[in-house]
Amino acid sequence: MEYYIAPSLLSADFGRLDDEVRAAEKAGADLLHVDVMDGRFVPNITIGPSVVAAIRKAATAPLDVHLMILEPERYVDDFAKAGADILTVHAEATPHLQRVVARIRELGKKAGVALNPSTSLSAVEWVLTDVDMVLLMSVNPGFGGQAFLPSSLGKIELLRSQLTRAGLDVDIQVDGGIKADNVGEVAAAGANVIVSGSGIFGTSDYGKTIALMKQNIRKTVGKTGGAKA
Ligand code: DX5
Numbered sequence: 001m002e003y004y005i006a007p008s009l010l011s012a013d014f015g016r017l018d019d020e021v022r023a024a025e026k027a028g029a030d031l032l033h034v035d036v037m038d039g040r041f042v043p044n045i046t047i048g049p050s051v052v053a054a055i056r057k058a059a060t061a062p063l064d065v066h067l068m069i070l071e072p073e074r075y076v077d078d079f080a081k082a083g084a085d086i087l088t089v090h091a092e093a094t095p096h097l098q099r100v101v102a103r104i105r106e107l108g109k110k111a112g113v114a115l116n117p118s119t120s121l122s123a124v125e126w127v128l129t130d131v132d133m134v135l136l137m138s139v140n141p142g143f144g145g146q147a148f149l150p151s152s153l154g155k156i157e158l159l160r161s162q163l164t165r166a167g168l169d170v171d172i173q174v175d176g177g178i179k180a181d182n183v184g185e186v187a188a189a190g191a192n193v194i195v196s197g198s199g200i201f202g203t204s205d206y207g208k209t210i211a212l213m214k215q216n217i218r219k220t221v222g223k224t225g226g227a228k229a
């Protein structure tokens with residue numbers, strides 16, 4: 001299994017976004033996680049397509065755009081045009097989930113579907129063959145710096161076992177409260193795309209932190225034999 005570290009720019013210094021993007025890439029970021037919030041689906045407002053386009057100009061790594069917005073079908077074309085490589089929509093935010101993930105793929109982008117902590121895995125059961133990634137939120141979305149919800153681990157394990165049983169090669173991304181000290185157990189449970197905001201941008205040496213995260217993943221996954229099936 002390939003593991004990816006995706007620093008969440010939500011915890012970066014927005015006044016120096018170019019520098020922060022370059023610093024994260026130099027530090028070993030595999031993807032750049034971009035959080036889009038509408039003040040409706042989640043109680044916070046962040047950025048829109050024009051800022052994503054600006055990040056695209058500064059970045060070389062793929063942009064992993066997490067849409068925390070109602071009716072994402074109204075905006076996926078705009079974010080694709082702005083330069084997103086992966087577009088993730090919330091199952092709770094649209095009545096036509098299959099249609100929107102199909103549209104994302106039609107736009108030539110990777111499609112992800114996200115679930116809030118209280119949403120059951122059954123919400124994505126019938127779109128698993130239509131997506132490249134499932135994002136399991138390990139905090140209630142809206143803000144960086146919240147504590148990891150331990151119930152997420154069982155959910156990750158269950159989804160990985162369902163995917164393995166179905167023979168599906170789908171990435172499991174986990175987002176919220178992940179730091180160098182708990183990244184190992186998240187990976188051992190079966191996640192392979194790790195988002196971390198304050199866990200990286202809140203430290204003084206991003207490179208050292210990402211290296212430590214990768215080391216902790218290797219250590220734990222090595223011991224447990226990797227994602228459980
Ligand atoms: C939360 C966002 C996350 C956030 C994670 O709603 O989706 O991507 O930036 O931040 P940390 O890693 O600080 O919990």
Ligand code: ZN
Pocket residue numbers: 008033034035066175195
């Ligand atoms: Zn996110």
